[in-house]
Amino acid sequence: xxxxxxxxxxxxxxxxxxxxxxxxxxxxxxxxxxxxxxxxxxxxxxxxxxxxxxxxxxxxxxxxxxxxxxxxxxxxxxxxxxxxxxxxxxxxxxxxxxxxxxxxxxxxxxxxxxxxxxxxxxxxxxxxxxxxxxxxxxxxxxxxxxxxxxxxxxxxxxxxxxxxxxxxxxxxxxxxxxxxxxxxxxxxxxxxxxxxxxxxxxxxxxxxxxxxxxxxxxxxxxxxxxxxxxxxxxxxxxxxxxxxxxxxxxxxxxxxxxxxxxxxxxxxxxxxxxxxxxxxxxxx
Ligand code: AMP
Numbered sequence: 001x002x003x004x005x006x007x008x009x010x011x012x013x014x015x016x017x018x019x020x021x022x023x024x025x026x027x028x029x030x031x032x033x034x035x036x037x038x039x040x041x042x043x044x045x046x047x048x049x050x051x052x053x054x055x056x057x058x059x060x061x062x063x064x065x066x067x068x069x070x071x072x073x074x075x076x077x078x079x080x081x082x083x084x085x086x087x088x089x090x091x092x093x094x095x096x097x098x099x100x101x102x103x104x105x106x107x108x109x110x111x112x113x114x115x116x117x118x119x120x121x122x123x124x125x126x127x128x129x130x131x132x133x134x135x136x137x138x139x140x141x142x143x144x145x146x147x148x149x150x151x152x153x154x155x156x157x158x159x160x161x162x163x164x165x166x167x168x169x170x171x172x173x174x175x176x177x178x179x180x181x182x183x184x185x186x187x188x189x190x191x192x193x194x195x196x197x198x199x200x201x202x203x204x205x206x207x208x209x210x211x212x213x214x215x216x217x218x219x220x221x222x223x224x225x226x227x228x229x230x231x232x233x234x235x236x237x238x239x240x241x242x243x244x245x246x247x248x249x250x251x252x253x254x255x256x257x258x259x260x261x262x263x264x265x266x267x268x269x270x271x272x273x274x275x276x277x278x279x280x281x282x283x284x
Contacts, residue, residue, distance in 0.1 A: 001083045003075075003090040007138050010052065010091050014140055022049035026141035026168075028132060031055040031092075032072040032186040033081045036176040040145040041085040043173055050088040052139050053078075059095050060106075061127025072189050091139070098134060107133045112159055112250040116152045116263050117274065120240050128153060129160055136166050143169040149176075149183055151261050151276045155250055175275075177203065183275050190271040198236035199268045202275040205230040205242075209262050210277045214284065218256045220244035231266055240265035240272060247278050256281050 004010060014024055025048030027040045033055075044051040055078055062068035075092060082090055107129040112118075118125055136144065146154045154172050161170055176184050181203035182196075191199055205227040212223050227242050245252050247261035256279065263276040 001079070001087060001089065003079055003092060005091070005093045005097055007093065007097060010089065010138055011140075013089060014050075014052070017050050018140075023142045024048055024139065025051045026135065026139045026144040027051065027053045027087075028135050028144065028146070029053060029055055030057045030071065030186065031078050032074055032189070033078045034176075034184045034186065036147055036149060036184040038081060038085055039176050040147060040173050041082065041087055043171065044143065044145045045086040047171070048141075048143060051086070052089045052091055052141065053082050053087045054135050054139070055090055055092040056098065056131065056135075058098075058127055058131040060099070060130060061124050063121060063123055066121075067187075067190075070190075072186055091135075098131070106130045107160065107164075109156055109160060112152070112156050115245055115250050115252060116241060116243055117265060118152070118250075120265065120272075125153070125156055129156065132157055133160070133164070133166075136161075136168055141168055143171055145171045145173055147176075148172050148174055148276070148278065149185070150274070151247070151263060151278060152250055155248060155261075181207070183273075185273060187271055187273065191268060195236055195268045195271065198234050199271075199273060201231050201234040201237050201268075202264060202266055202273055205264065206262070206275050206277050210279070213256055213260075213262075213279055213281075218281075220252075220254050220256060223256075223262065227262075227264065231264070236268055238267040240267060258282065 025044035027044050029037050057071050108126050109129050113125040158170050208230050209223045209227045224242050231237050242264045244262050247259040259280050261278050265274045
């Protein structure tokens with residue numbers, strides 16, 4: 001497996017594959033790979049002849065007060081995971097390669113970015129849309145793989161691909177969890193032993209909300225209140241949001257109807273973690 005930080009080299013390699021009639025899958029990541037990322041790579045390997053994994057801690061999706069500097073990195077371990085999973089190429093550019101002097105174009109999404117994480121992180125999704133557009137143009141994959149763990153991001157990418165006519169199929173992959181329920185995340189490494197235990201309140205409240213809806217509850221506020229009560233019982237947890245939105249438009253809804261995303265963001269100490277569940281009420 002090859003690893004390169006060069007845009008030109010990635011383009012050259014993908015061109016050669018395409019000349020041979022091979023299909024290409026892309027898995028965009030910020031590295032420090034875990035089983036969640038691996039599930040995306042595994043699926044991409046199954047569905048494509050060649051798989052590119054991008055590893056780039058994208059500075060423009062972090063606000064100045066966020067964890068850009070401390071974000072965990074381990075390119076050698078990531079390379080091993082990608083090799084074992086059967087990926088063909090890692091693209092790990094420097095910030096200078098992606099944003100050379102004079103860089104001045106951004107992809108801005110007007111809707112879908114105002115609620116949930118977009119409220120707390122108003123510049124975040126602009127950075128995501130810009131970097132993902134660049135990765136799509138650099139790699140030109142047939143398919144790209146994103147986790148449902150970041151459900152708002154997935155909805156935004158699907159919208160962007162439709163709006164900007166990217167000729168790329170977007171594949172959403174289910175959330176991978178630890179044995180005790182905590183959604184896998186590179187940021188889990190920030191947690192102390194005590195915080196790691198407290199973080200279980202996220203998946204616990206998600207399971208509670210999901211059960212309520214499966215048992216027939218349709219009032220969004222009733223579910224939100226129960227989930228908030230569950231989270232608030234944990235002294236180390238501070239709620240950022242508990243929201244129920246239409247899963248495609250990411251607009252708040254009062255009633256569970258159609259395709260619905262219930263999403264939470266919770267601070268455990270200084271670490272902000274997210275989790276969610278999606279239900280299609282029509283097929284419940
Ligand atoms: P990140 O490196 O955190 O930017 O994540 C890269 C991709 O992996 C995104 O599409 C995430 O949604 C996905 N991902 C991260 N954690 C998980 C998980 N626990 N289960 C499934 N996908 C995940």
